[in-house]
Structures are given as C-alpha cells and as structure tokens.
Amino acid sequence: MYTSKQSLVIRKYKEHRSGKPMASHGPMLTLCCLLAMSAPFLSGDSSAREPSPEERLATLGITLPQAPSPVANYVNGVQTGNFIFLAGKGPKRADGSEVSGKLGKDLGIEEGYEAARLTAINQLAVLKAMLGDLNRVTRVVKVLGMVNSDPSFVEQPAVINGFSDLIVEVFGERGRHARAAVGMASLPRGQAVEIEMIVEVDGPETP
Structure with a gap:
C-alpha cells in the first residue's frame, strides 16, 4: 500500500x-x-519545512527572558545522558514579581492558565540557556504541574493546560508529553503554580 x-x-x-x-x-x-x-x-522528512522552536516563539510574539536564577540550594536543570530534568519553576514576570494566590479563592481558571503559560516561558528560557538551541529537544517527556489550590478547587488540569498548550505550540508533535496536574495546600512564596519538566535532547552533555 x-x-x-x-x-x-x-x-x-x-x-x-x-x-x-x-x-x-x-x-x-x-x-x-x-x-x-x-x-x-x-x-517523511519535514525538517526542511517545519519552523524551528525559536521561529514559532517569534510567530507567537514571545521573547524569552533571561533564565530565572535558583532561589535556594539547587540548579535549574541536570542533564544525564540524553535527558534533562528541570527543577520546578513558577510564574515569575520579567520585572521579578510573581503571580501568587490560591486557585479557587484568589484566582480563577483563566488567571491560573496564564500563570502556567508564563511558567512555560521561564522553563523554555532555562532550556535555551542550557542547550543554546531549542531545536536540540527531540521530545518533551513528562510535565509535573502543581497548583496552589483552595480545598474546593478541582480544575488543576485546566490550569496546567496553560503550560502544556504553549509547549505543544513551540515544539509541535515532539512537545506532546505525559503529565500530572495536582493540587497543593501551598507553594513557595504563595506562587500560583510550580511546574517541573523532563525533556530528551539530541545528544549527551558536552564537556
């Protein structure tokens, strides 16, 4: 056939x-x-026609900020073999302020969605700093989304879609990932969300 x-x-x-x-x-x-x-x-080679992640970001009107610095005794990401494990990041704005508050009490789903999308931009900035070229990402493997939630709030997946939707917009099919979206009683500094990510890249870390 x-x-x-x-x-x-x-x-x-x-x-x-x-x-x-x-x-x-x-x-x-x-x-x-x-x-x-x-x-x-x-x-089946569509690489000549597929826009790069950076080109897709430009089309979306997104300029990546400088990668946020760790706020405690950890690093932004660890590469082992072809995998990078990114530390949890939150919705930090360009001016250093954060989106804070509990979903279902202080913030609605749309505000939470935007906070998760902002967090995706920050994680992409970390990847860019580590790799130099986002096109080196061959697969986004797993996302863990933590939502600062009022006990009555049960729409965590809708909030973390803000992260997932942008990742798929930027990476296309290789951005489709496994995921967990869970509610938390509190998060550091009262931030609305904290999100971790695991990605596969095209080669081991260069010395």
Whole structure:
C-alpha cells in the first residue's frame, strides 16, 4: 500500500506521462525529476519545512527572558545522558514579581492558565540557556504541574493546560508529553503554580 504522499507523486507522474511534457527525453527522466522534487515527501522528512522552536516563539510574539536564577540550594536543570530534568519553576514576570494566590479563592481558571503559560516561558528560557538551541529537544517527556489550590478547587488540569498548550505550540508533535496536574495546600512564596519538566535532547552533555 502506498502512503497518501507516495500516491500523490505517482498520480502526478501519470499525469505528466499522459501529457508527454518531456517526450523528447522519455518518461524515465520525467519520473526522476518528480522523485527528486518529492524526495522529502517520500521520506517523511519535514525538517526542511517545519519552523524551528525559536521561529514559532517569534510567530507567537514571545521573547524569552533571561533564565530565572535558583532561589535556594539547587540548579535549574541536570542533564544525564540524553535527558534533562528541570527543577520546578513558577510564574515569575520579567520585572521579578510573581503571580501568587490560591486557585479557587484568589484566582480563577483563566488567571491560573496564564500563570502556567508564563511558567512555560521561564522553563523554555532555562532550556535555551542550557542547550543554546531549542531545536536540540527531540521530545518533551513528562510535565509535573502543581497548583496552589483552595480545598474546593478541582480544575488543576485546566490550569496546567496553560503550560502544556504553549509547549505543544513551540515544539509541535515532539512537545506532546505525559503529565500530572495536582493540587497543593501551598507553594513557595504563595506562587500560583510550580511546574517541573523532563525533556530528551539530541545528544549527551558536552564537556
């Protein structure tokens, strides 16, 4: 069975052959030209057409800030082999202030969603600082989203979607990840969310 892309190439070849657009050179040359032009489609390689994560960020109007500094005795991320484990980050704004408050009491779902999206921007800034190029990320593996929640609040997944949606917008299919979204009685400094992430990259850490 042919894939839809392969079927398209074959159909185009038959159309060219029936019209004899290159009769003086024979149908074989026509086929070779068509195959050369359609090689990315046959191989499934879309890298030549897919925008990079940085290009997608630019399209979204997002400029990554400087990676937030750790606030205690830990590092922003640890790479072991091809995996990077990112420490939890919160919704810190460019001016250093944070989105704080409890979901279901001080903040609504939409405000929580925006806080999670801001946290995704901060985690992307950490990755950019560690890797130099976000295109080195081959897969976003796992996200742990913690939501500062009133006991009655049960919409943690809707809040953490703010993080997940942006990650998928930036990385496409390789950004689709496993996830947990849980409620917490409190979070450091009263921040609205704290989110960890694990990613796979294209090679081990360079010395």
